[in-house]
Amino acid sequence: MTPIITAFECSPDRGKGLARDMRIRWALEEVGQAYEVRFLSFRDMKQPEHLALHPFGQIPTYEDGDLALFESGAIVLHLAERHAGLLPTDANARMRAIAWMFAALNTVEPPIVERSMAWLVEREETWYAQRQAVLDERVRRRLGELSGRLGDADWLDGDFSAGDLLMVTVLLRLQSSGIVDEFSNLAAFVARATARPAYQRAFQAQLAAFRQAASAGASSPAP
Amino acid sequence: MTPIITAFECSPDRGKGLARDMRIRWALEEVGQAYEVRFLSFRDMKQPEHLALHPFGQIPTYEDGDLALFESGAIVLHLAERHAGLLPTDANARMRAIAWMFAALNTVEPPIVERSMAWLVEREETWYAQRQAVLDERVRRRLGELSGRLGDADWLDGDFSAGDLLMVTVLLRLQSSGIVDEFSNLAAFVARATARPAYQRAFQAQLAAFRQAASAGASSPAP
Incomplete structure (x- = not known):
């Protein structure tokens, strides 16, 4: 089916x-x-x-x-x-790839979604500029940590996995902000992934x- | 070890x-x-x-x-x-329990964490009352949907699973807000889980x- x-x-x-x-x-x-x-x-x-x-x-x-x-x-x-x-066959490597899936969705995505939601529902409010600066910094801190871990590797842990796939879809939500481009290895990571057929x-x-x-x-x- | x-x-x-x-x-x-x-x-x-x-x-x-x-x-x-x-042995039931794990961490937890963060970093701001009302409503909507699905069942899908475990830890973060108590079946769900030895x-x-x-x-x- x-x-x-x-x-x-x-x-x-x-x-x-x-x-x-x-x-x-x-x-x-x-x-x-x-x-x-x-x-x-x-x-x-x-x-x-x-x-x-x-x-x-x-x-x-x-x-x-x-x-x-x-x-x-x-x-x-x-x-x-x-x-x-989409997952390594080695049991430990498989669990580490799954950890990156959860990291994408539970650690990296929430501050990115909060930032987008603020734009959607608060951008006309008097406090928006102040909040946006805080939200941008929070996103930047997470991306800095992610960038530090990725280093000059192609993917987050060994070969391309479901962890990379989810992380890239999360980073793409920042497309219009320019924040990903502040981290050249993350920008290259996203470009590498989205070039896949x-x-x-x-x-x-x-x-x-x-x-x-x-x-x-x-x-x-x-x- | x-x-x-x-x-x-x-x-x-x-x-x-x-x-x-x-x-x-x-x-x-x-x-x-x-x-x-x-x-x-x-x-x-x-x-x-x-x-x-x-x-x-x-x-x-x-x-x-x-x-x-x-x-x-x-x-x-x-x-x-x-x-x-912590997971059913039937393959389909196992995947459904895993879906509840992701739902707890990616759908239910983010608005709850955003609400807590607002209290932590914005509670002295002039706009806090207005934002808190919006955040409370967002949490309430998610909990209403969760309550609708749980109905009068003991657990989210069949026997107690890792999905229930994570969902309860997420709902416990609302402990001091009283919001969970607005949904009697969710309050009973949390009480049932936390009574486990x-x-x-x-x-x-x-x-x-x-x-x-x-x-x-x-x-x-x-x-």
């Missing part, structure tokens, strides 16, 4: 590839697994049918036969366990979906 | 059990694995020796023979994979460590 994922009918990032279905598309492309996409409007995402799949009413989800999953980290881990190419295929697929929806007049959900 | 974890020499929560070593202690107690603790001052955590173990200079870490891990989610997953009791043993162990450090005059690191 071909697995089915869900994605925004019309992505709020207008095809920049920052929505979380991109993580799953990229992982699927890395392991060479074909997939189908069910597109959801913001309204669809909050309906009982989708809430049965995703308790928080978000995308992506993943369905394959009698397995239904939510949470992009879990879906990427599932794909990495079922197919070769699997990333490119995934990116083009989500962009094509956005363009088709936009030309059909679908509206983006609130981010 | 007995695994070694790291924890705060003097926890900033003053023994309330909210530091992330508690997740590891609890998981170790659930699976019946003895462990040792190396206590670190805030200064120790930023030294090269610890940064080699934890790129972001935090606690906890986990060392067992030639395996060294960071990220509490990854350490709990490692323990759950090595020992029986393994939780109680882990809680007492970290409390004893805090009391010993405090009576020896150690100072808490900045949270």
Whole structure:
């Protein structure tokens, strides 16, 4: 059976590839697994049918036969366990790659999302400049630590893994800020990852979906 | 060999059990694995020796023979994979439990941490009341969705799992806010989990460590 994922009918990032279905598309492309996409409007995402799949009413989800999953980290881990190419075979190296998956989602992403949320909901407030400086510093500190660990290696721990994949999708959320470019090894890390053919295929697929929806007049959900 | 974890020499929560070593202690107690603790001052955590173990200079870490891990989610997953009791044996149910681990750390925890951070660094600012209301609503929305999914079940998906363990440690961070108590099934879920003998043993162990450090005059690191 071909697995089915869900994605925004019309992505709020207008095809920049920052929505979380991109993580799953990229992982699927890395392991060479074909997939189908069910597109959801913001309204669809909050309906009982989708809430049965995703308790928080978000995308992506993943369905394959009698397995239904939510949470992009879990879906990427599932794909990495079922197919070769995204996790080392050595048991210790495998766990270290998984540690980088959690680091991407629980240590590096939260301050980046908080920074984006502040821009979305507070940028007209009098205090925004003051808060933005604090949030930028917090992000910079995390990226400095990440940069220190990466050093001049290509990937975070040995070969490219699901840990690198998730970390890069998190860093891409800072694209418009210029903060990643302050760390030349991190900028090169992101460039190296996004040059992978699997990333490119995934990116083009989500962009094509956005363009088709936009030309059909679908509206983006609130981010 | 007995695994070694790291924890705060003097926890900033003053023994309330909210530091992330508690997740590891609890998981170790659930699976019946003895462990040792190396206590670190805030200064120790930023030294090269610890940064080699934890790129972001935090606690906890986990060392067992030639395996060294960071990220509490990854350490709990490692323990759950090595020992029986924290993940179902059925492959699909196992992945669903892992999805709840990621949901706890990537979907539920970030708005809760953002709320706590605001209290820590912004509570004297003129805008704090306005922001707090927004942050409380964001947390409430997530908890409402979680409550809707839990319904009248004891645990999030079948038997108690590493997903429940992590989710409860995340909800405990809201302890002083009263927000969890607005959802009676979530309050019962937390009470059910923290009544487990393994939780109680882990809680007492970290409390004893805090009391010993405090009576020896150690100072808490900045949270």
